[in-house]
Amino acid sequence: MLGKMAEKLKEIIDAWRDYPLQPGEIWEDRYRIDRLLGMGSYGQAYACTDLSTSSVVLLKRNKPSKGSTGIELLRRESDLMRSLEHPQIPGWLNYGVRRRDEALIMQYIEGHNLEFGIYEHGMTYKATEGLAVLKALMGPLSYLHAQGYVHRDVRIPNVMQQDGKLFLIDLGLACRIGERLPSKLQKALGEADGSDASGSASAIKRRMRNPLPSSDWFGLGHLFLFLMYAGYEHPEGQPERSWEEELSLQSDVQLFISKLLHDESAWETTEQCQQELNELLTRLELAEEPGM
DSSP: OHHHHHHHHHHHHHHHHTOOOOTTOEETTTEEEEEEEEEOSSEEEEEEEETTTTEEEEEEEEOGGGHHHHHHHHHHHHHHHHTOOOTTSOOEEEEEEETTEEEEEEEOOOSEEHHHHHHTTOOOOOHHHHHHHHHHHHHHHHHHHHTTEEOSOOOGGGEEEETTEEEEOOOTTOEETTOOOOHHHHHHTTOSTTTTOSSHHHHHHHHHHSSSHHHHHHHHHHHHHHHHHTTOOOOTTOOOOOHHHHSOOOHHHHHHHHHHHHOTTSOSSHHHHHHHHHHHHHHHHHHHSTTO
16 A cells, blocks of 8 residues: 555655646756657657747757666767758757756757658558658668668657658667667666567557667668558458458569568678669669550
8 A cells, every 4th residue: 555655655755746748948048848748668859949049950858767877869860960960860969967967969850750641641652752862861871871870660650751851860779780778778678588578559659769770770660660550451250360361562662661670681681782772763763654
């Protein structure tokens, strides 16, 4: 009984500590909070106005209830972003400390993510359109891998659309290729040995969190399936089947996606993966031309 009361009290205190910053509040005499964009396990994201430039920026604040772990994750993300410069990855702008709160300031991408487009706008994709999304993401991923990093969270919520251009966002789980995170961070992120040991969702998470480029290939393959299933209607009364059976994909498309999902040694580099995708799209486009 006392244990449950203590747990409830902790929840109340944590909720109070993590209460969102309010519109109009000024961070470090420079950034005016405009609105809360979202809240994750360890951070909160806000659209802000930089009063020194009048531009809109994104402010990512650690969750105070997560203590030093939330701050460490935010500092890692800041250090990584500061070393990157790619037109499809939000740019690093600043990092600030205010008492026990810290914040990463970055470029704000106006638009919506693929998840919002699918579930709120009802967007659907043909196979060639889904592959075109993968092609657009190959650029930032190839760059990221060439810099020695892996994203580890290539999913539809982390792909933003702005005026027809795609951006790869949220590098909060990114790490150096081959890096083994400190045990404290592994435990916090559910990556410690034995964590989430069963279930299909856990298997997907483990594959995506490996500190290798193939994890991002896997993420691309999984993302493609999300795009394809956005327009799929399961026949009523029929048992679920594998994606290979349910989706009407051409054999060479199916083979490429299978390699993304199942073959960690399919390519030596992401550039090779990108080249194979480009060749696949060229063949599909030629096949669609009149008279072909």
